[in-house]
Amino acid sequence: MVKPPSVSTILQMTAICSLVLTLPLQADQKTVTADLTSGDAASLWHLTPQRAGIADGALRLDGTDNPAGGLAPAMAVLKTPAFADVSLSGQYMVEQDPGVQAVGLVIGSTDSLNFYYVHYDRSSAILCRSNVDESWDEIKRAAAPHEPGKWYSARLERKGTKLGVYFQDKLLFEADAPDAAPGLVGFYASQTVAHVKDVKVTGTTA
Numbered sequence: 001m002v003k004p005p006s007v008s009t010i011l012q013m014t015a016i017c018s019l020v021l022t023l024p025l026q027a028d029q030k031t032v033t034a035d036l037t038s039g040d041a042a043s044l045w046h047l048t049p050q051r052a053g054i055a056d057g058a059l060r061l062d063g064t065d066n067p068a069g070g071l072a073p074a075m076a077v078l079k080t081p082a083f084a085d086v087s088l089s090g091q092y093m094v095e096q097d098p099g100v101q102a103v104g105l106v107i108g109s110t111d112s113l114n115f116y117y118v119h120y121d122r123s124s125a126i127l128c129r130s131n132v133d134e135s136w137d138e139i140k141r142a143a144a145p146h147e148p149g150k151w152y153s154a155r156l157e158r159k160g161t162k163l164g165v166y167f168q169d170k171l172l173f174e175a176d177a178p179d180a181a182p183g184l185v186g187f188y189a190s191q192t193v194a195h196v197k198d199v200k201v202t203g204t205t206a
Contacts (some may be wrong), residue, residue: 028204028205029202029203029204029205030081030202030203030205031200031201031202032078032081032200032201032202033199033200033201034059034199034200036054036057036058036059036197036199037057041054044078044079044080045076045077045078045079045186046075046076046077046078046079046186047075047076048061048072048073048074048075048076051063051065051074052074052075052076055195056195057197058195058196058197059076059187059194059195059196059197059199060193060194060195061073061074061075061076061103061187061188061189061193061194061195061196062074062189062193063102063188063189063190063191063192063193063194064097064099064191064192064193073102073104073188073189073190074188074189074190075106075186075187075188075189076186076187076188076196077106077109077184077185077186078184078185078186078201079184080184081205081206082182082183082184082205082206083107083108083158083182083183083184083185083201083203083204083205083206084158084182084203084204084205084206085158085159085160085203085204086107086108086157086158086185086201086202086203086204087155087156087157087158087200087201087202087203088105088106088107088155088156088157088185088200088201089153089154089155089156089166089198089199089200089201090105090153090154090155090187090196090197090198090199090200091151091152091153091154091196091197091198092120092151092152092154092187092194092195092196092197093148093149093150093151093152093194093195094146094148094189094192094193094194094195095148095149095192095193095194095195096148096149096192097148097191097192097193098191099190099191099192100121100122100190100191100192101121101122101146101148101191101192102119102120102121102122102189102190102191102192103119103120103154103187103188103189103190103192103194103196104117104118104119104120104187104188104189104190105117105118105120105154105155105156105185105186105187106184106185106186106187106188107156107158107183107185108158108177108180108181108182108183108185109183109184109185109186110181110182110183110184113130113131113132113135114130114131114132114181114183115129115130115183115184116128116129116130116156116158116163116177116180117129117130117156117188118154118156118165119190120144120146120152120154120167122145122146123143123144123145124141124142124143124144124145125141125142125143125144125154125165125167125172126138126140126141127139127140127141127163127165127173127175129177139163139175139177140165140173140175142165142167142172142173144167144168144172148192151197152167152168153166153167153168153169154166154167155167155169158177158180158203161176161177161178161180162174162175162176162177163175163176163177163180182206183206185201187199
């Protein structure tokens with residue numbers, strides 16, 4: 001598999017997306033559902049400048065071209081809240097591209113270098129960790145092929161120090177994450193134009 005470009009610079013962006021926040025499920029638990037049809041759907045997410053936005057009720061992330069040079073992913077990151085235990089889910093579709101056609105789900109982002117993410121490329125779901133030493137520290141992978149033009153469900157969960165990776169509502173695998181920290185959540189696209197809808201985040205706020 002072609003190693004995707006670094007995602008260590010993806011948190012430097014401008015804003016999108018209004019939200020509907022439900023009442024707390026517990027004292028510190030919250031569910032966030034992104035309303036991607038709202039006219040002011042630009043205030044609560046960070047977006048990669050010029051490469052991410054909203055179209056037809058979905059996030060549109062253009063990971064095919066980086067005006068600054070290189071192949072840095074296009075990304076949308078929820079500004080607040082930070083989550084500890086969390087479930088991040090959405091439906092995604094990729095467009096045809098000769099590259100890896102990847103969509104990523106990010107959790108536990110404490111800054112532009114430190115977070116966990118699952119990278120869904122054209123053939124696999126790959127769980128990785130990014131830190132100051134390595135932006136692609138692979139933990140585990142499983143087959144999860146997707147095709148351009150079709151919608152797929154994806155989910156990344158953290159419970160304590162355990163991470164769960166889901167594809168098409170099926171648990172693919174779990175893995176330990178002993179150094180997982182509370183942080184922000186988001187999505188990215190690499191070497192494709194990706195569309196993400198039905199975004200939902202449920203978890204314990206930090």
